[in-house]
Amino acid sequence: MKKYLYETHLHTYPVSRCARAGVRESLEFYKSAGYAGVFLTNHFLDGNINIERNLPYEERLRFYFSDYLEAVKIGEELGISVFLGVEMSDWGTDFLIYGLPMEWFFDHPEIEGMDRVEQLKLLAAEGALIIHAHPFRSYDCMKLFPRFVHGVETYNAGRNDFENAMAEQYAENYNLPKFAGTDNHRAGVQTLFGGMSAESPVENEQDFVTRFKKSELEIFKLKF
Numbered sequence: 001m002k003k004y005l006y007e008t009h010l011h012t013y014p015v016s017r018c019a020r021a022g023v024r025e026s027l028e029f030y031k032s033a034g035y036a037g038v039f040l041t042n043h044f045l046d047g048n049i050n051i052e053r054n055l056p057y058e059e060r061l062r063f064y065f066s067d068y069l070e071a072v073k074i075g076e077e078l079g080i081s082v083f084l085g086v087e088m089s090d091w092g093t094d095f096l097i098y099g100l101p102m103e104w105f106f107d108h109p110e111i112e113g114m115d116r117v118e119q120l121k122l123l124a125a126e127g128a129l130i131i132h133a134h135p136f137r138s139y140d141c142m143k144l145f146p147r148f149v150h151g152v153e154t155y156n157a158g159r160n161d162f163e164n165a166m167a168e169q170y171a172e173n174y175n176l177p178k179f180a181g182t183d184n185h186r187a188g189v190q191t192l193f194g195g196m197s198a199e200s201p202v203e204n205e206q207d208f209v210t211r212f213k214k215s216e217l218e219i220f221k222l223k224f
């Protein structure tokens with residue numbers, strides 16, 4: 001059966017300061033690689049976003065969504081689905097958030113500066129899918145929130161085998177569903193890929209969330 005491939009963890013420049021590829025280059029690459037769609041998961045206002053931190057919330061948010069809005073247009077032109085995701089950060093602890101529309105973030109400025117557990121509880125209550133991204137990336141310290149996430153990125157194409165194996169064990173020990181993504185910051189220069197596949201096209205973000213929760217999506221790993 002034909003599988004529909006989705007990139008779940010993708011950064012673009014200029015919104016993600018650390019990204020090396022823009023929106024068009026990234027989408028052209030994924031289209032040519034045969035993917036059905038991508039989730040843009042740029043670094044949110046609490047992460048490595050490429051804008052002054054002292055600007056008003058709304059202004060930073062408009063900048064944050066600018067790459068996504070550009071991607072939606074280019075995606076239509078190229079014939080590849082573009083979905084919204086968000087990568088939130090807490091000093092080296094990162095969460096991939098799926099299923100909340102852009103407007104939700106404009107309506108909830110209180111999420112900034114909120115206690116992290118309270119924030120995760122709110123996001124979940126509002127219907128978001130929360131995945132702990134690369135939980136064992138070796139920074140100075142690692143924080144785990146097993147009771148407040150819905151899944152674990154057990155395969156991150158940018159992390160080494162040890163870090164991914166630790167993530168896998170963490171997911172198994174806490175009985176958390178497994179998830180995969182590339183964490184691509186450089187379009188087709190990237191060689192290892194991870195993502196989620198579906199048996200029929202994903203319609204929108206909520207459809208993706210529902211199917212993941214029903215264990216209808218499968219992890220895939222690719223090398224180009």
Ligand SMILES: [Zn+2]
Nearest residue numbers: 011016018048
């Ligand atoms: Zn980054």
Ligand SMILES: [Zn+2]
Nearest residue numbers: 009011087183
């Ligand atoms: Zn990332």
